[in-house]
Amino acid sequence: MKPTERAVADSGMRGFARLAAPLPAFPLVVGAAAVVLTGGVYHALRAGSALFPDGGTGWALAVLTGIIVGHLVALGRDRWWGGTGSGAALTLAVLLLYGWLPAALVSLAVVVLVAGARSHRWRQGLLHGSSDILGIGAAALVLAAFGETPSVRDPWQPLDWGIGAACEIVLAAAVYLAVSRLLLHMLLAPQGAGLPTVSRPALARQGLVGVALLGIAPLICVVAMTLPVLLPLFAVPLIALDSTLWIARARAEEQLRDPLTGLPNxxxxxxxxxxxxxxxxxxxxxxxxxxxxxxxxxxxxxxxxxxxxxxxxxxxxxxxxxxxxxxxxxxxxxxxxxxxxxxxxxxxxxxxxxxxxxxxxxxxxxxxxxxxxxxxxxxxxxxxxxxxxxxxxxxxxxxxxxxxxxxxxxxxxxxxxxxDSNTPDRLGLLGDLRRALDAGEVELHYQPKVRFDGQVAGLEALVRWVHPERGSVPPDEFIAIAESSGLMPHLTEYVLETALAQVAIWREQGLKVPVAVNVSPRDVHTPGFAGAVAARLARHGVPPGALQLEITEHVLLEDPQRAADTLAGLTAHGVKMSLDDFGTGYSSLVHLRRLPVSELKIDRSFVARLAIDNEDAEIVRCTIDLAHSLGLVVVAEGVEDDETWERLRDLRCDAVQGWLVAAAMPPQEATAWLLARGSQGWQRPVRRKELGPASAPGQVVLHSRSEPLS
Missing domain, CATH: 3.30.70.270 (Reverse transcriptase/Diguanylate cyclase domain)
Incomplete structure (x- = not known):
């Protein structure tokens, strides 16, 4: 056997050894069998009865037992525990002829001799022998119920058997097999396993073996009483029965086992x-x-x-x-x-x-x-x-x-x-989203980004979808569905096409502001993505500098080389790149050096607690300093109050985005918002306490700090 094959075989045995760990009931079964066997031996000795037949029949049975044991040892396998056809057939024949005690001794002899050859399997061998003895005892009780109590002194002669005896033999054999195999299953199966997969086909095979035993065991009885010298010849069909059983069992286990590791499949x-x-x-x-x-x-x-x-x-x-x-x-x-x-x-x-x-x-x-x-x-x-x-x-x-x-x-x-995009509900939503994209029912809203001098730095295009039956569907929900399916490229294509068309309209109106579009890692890893973006820019007559693509650092995790090539192609065309959700990944500082970005957006989870959490404030400060040292523009997301605005201005952040400035707006409202600001840009609402004595007459004071401006 090659080393690799040996490793596979050893790993397979270790894997199934875990499935065959005897349960705490082990002492009970072994103890019960020991009590039954000891009591039977004691009773037979007191009555002066022989424990096993002598003469030619006894020796012939002993030789047959020895051949069977030699066969089991020569197999070189550890999986004979759990019921062999040869041992069970011989045991059943002795039970019918001489009663349960000689049959138990035959079973015990097989167990002791084979376990002696395999000392490391003595525990399972002892358990098998104990189960077999209890099964023999149950079968003897069945025979006794019909008035049949064979013994060495008074064998049950096959010549006396009739139709009624045949029924008794069938019932006794069935009880013997059922009790012994059921005990083995209960004690060797995993806890709480019910009927494990390995045992289901095994039960069918044991049933076929039981039928074969019914045909062989009575023949052994007839030969033992008429011509015992021929008994050893039964080794041939019995060994053939064993081999057939093991081959079938091995094939069944192969269907349930991984051939390489030996683990279940x-x-x-x-x-x-x-x-x-x-x-x-x-x-x-x-x-x-x-x-x-x-x-x-x-x-x-x-x-x-x-x-x-x-x-x-x-x-x-x-x-x-x-x-x-x-x-x-x-x-x-x-x-x-x-x-x-x-x-x-x-x-x-x-x-x-x-x-x-x-x-x-x-x-x-x-x-x-x-x-x-x-x-x-x-x-x-x-x-x-x-x-x-x-x-x-x-x-x-x-x-x-x-x-x-x-x-x-x-x-x-x-x-x-x-x-999970594969639930029936979400699969239905996926189909609805595909139809909505085809029908142009998905909208883009635009949220401004402004500098601290009030000038508009750009707008971010955000996807919005109002379902005809469900109402407004959260972007996180339907974007996750698109990402986990094949719909994400279609959604990105739709957003880019819609956003560039809107940029072209704004440029005709004299509103030359860049628009940012989010793209997923799947988009970046799509071959030809950079060329497709450049083609759309040319088709709409929009200069590359008017488009900004927002990415996350996850674009580098799956296929770094392809992502780097795509991003390099986009920047070569003049498209600006922005790193979104900075601070939420695993190696952002490393990725900052690898990604060709010109802008960094601090995630709202840090900005939201900036004014009240010193640790978040320190993270934001270090991020801004780091980005500036790399020549990047810093935008803070989720700015909703004046205190956060003031802190970000003090930390030299370049621009902000959030409800303090404006919520995401439909195209018409965004157009009106941009036109209303004109060249003066956006003016932050002034709170009453900020107005000094020299405030100009007629100064407008807004008390609400969270409501979006229109």
């Missing part, structure tokens, strides 16, 4: 999740699903090759197993995507904490032939019943959250309905 995860949700619903508890995706793993495959990528995935799978909290179960869904099922979850907060721990563990350095690699991961969390009521819905919503975390570079995100 998507099919297993979905069915296991269904079981967990059913248990959670009955208990009134929560369950959760965490979907994990490795960031930029494709570059590893492209650079080092797929074989190196597979070896890294093996390390990732091992780390994931070790980092799992108690009761959690992991699966590989394909590629570099993994999932973790938490059958019981306290809350979304606790699941987020677990997800962050898993992401941190997977983000630790990895060693590949002396090369140290760091692979970051993103995770999405969905909780039952908060986010979905079925397995497929939970998986899909965890996937939505995961891609949100990947896009925003936050590491971990919990599912939010308002950010």
């Amino acid at each position: 998507r099919q297993w995860l979905l069915e296991r999740t269904w079981s967990a949700l059913e248990d959670a619903e009955q208990s009134g508890l929560r369950s959760a699903l965490v979907l994990i995706d490795l960031d930029r793993f494709r570059s590893v495959n492209d650079t080092l090759g797929h074989l190196a990528g597979d070896r890294l995935l093996l390390q990732i799978a091992d780390r994931l197993r070790l980092a799992l909290p108690r009761g959690a179960e992991a699966a590989r869904l394909g590629g570099d995507e993994f999932a973790v099922l938490l059958p019981v979850a306290d809350s979304a907060t606790s699941v987020m904490r677990i997800a962050r721990h898993l992401v941190a563990e997977l983000g630790s350095p990895l060693d590949l032939d002396g090369l140290t690699l760091v692979l970051e991961a993103s995770a999405g969390v969905a909780v039952f019943p908060d986010h979905a009521l079925d397995a497929e819905g939970l998986l899909r919503r965890a996937d939505v959250a995961m891609y949100q975390a990947k896009r925003d570079r936050t590491g971990v995100e919990v599912y939010e309905y308002k950010r």
